[in-house]
Amino acid sequence: MKRAAAVVAVAATIVLTGCAAGVDELRVTIDGVMVTAEQAATPETQREGLSGRDSVPEGTGMWFPIEPAQRTEVWMQETRVPLDVVWIREGRVTGVVTLQPCSSDPCPREASPGVVDAILEAAAGTFDNVATGAAVDVTRSTP
Incomplete structure (x- = not known):
C-alpha cells in the first residue's frame, strides 16, 4: 500500500512539474517582476x-517545487x-x-522562514x- 502511494506521489509530481508534457520552464511573476525559470524537479x-x-542572466532563474510543503534549507556550495x-x-x-557565493566546505545553510512549497x-x-x-503567479512557458 505504501509503495503504491509512493508511485502515485511520484507520478503526480512529474505531471505537476511539467516533465511529462516536456515543459521545463515556467514564467514566474512577483510584484511585476517576471522571471523565466528552469524547473529543478x-x-x-x-x-x-x-x-x-x-552567470544567471537577468530575467532568468530556477524554480524548486517542495513536496510535501516543509521547512527546508538552501546553500550556496560551488x-x-x-x-x-x-x-x-x-x-x-x-x-x-x-x-x-560559497566555495568553502561546508557552506552555511539558510533556513526557510517556515514551511514552504516552492523556492525561486x-x-x-x-x-x-x-x-x-506578495502574490506569486506561475504559468507554463510555451515551447
Whole structure:
C-alpha cells in the first residue's frame, strides 16, 4: 500500500512539474517582476541548483517545487554568483534573502522562514523590492 502511494506521489509530481508534457520552464511573476525559470524537479537537479554557473542572466532563474510543503534549507556550495532566494507558500512570498557565493566546505545553510512549497532563485537584486505576502503567479512557458 505504501509503495503504491509512493508511485502515485511520484507520478503526480512529474505531471505537476511539467516533465511529462516536456515543459521545463515556467514564467514566474512577483510584484511585476517576471522571471523565466528552469524547473529543478528531481532531487538531483534540486541539489545542483544554479551551482557551477558563471552567470544567471537577468530575467532568468530556477524554480524548486517542495513536496510535501516543509521547512527546508538552501546553500550556496560551488555557486559562483550571488542569488536572491524567494521562499513561497500557497502562492505568496514568505521571505526573500540574498545569498553570496560559497566555495568553502561546508557552506552555511539558510533556513526557510517556515514551511514552504516552492523556492525561486534568481540573480541577486532581482527581488530587492518584493515584500513578504506578495502574490506569486506561475504559468507554463510555451515551447
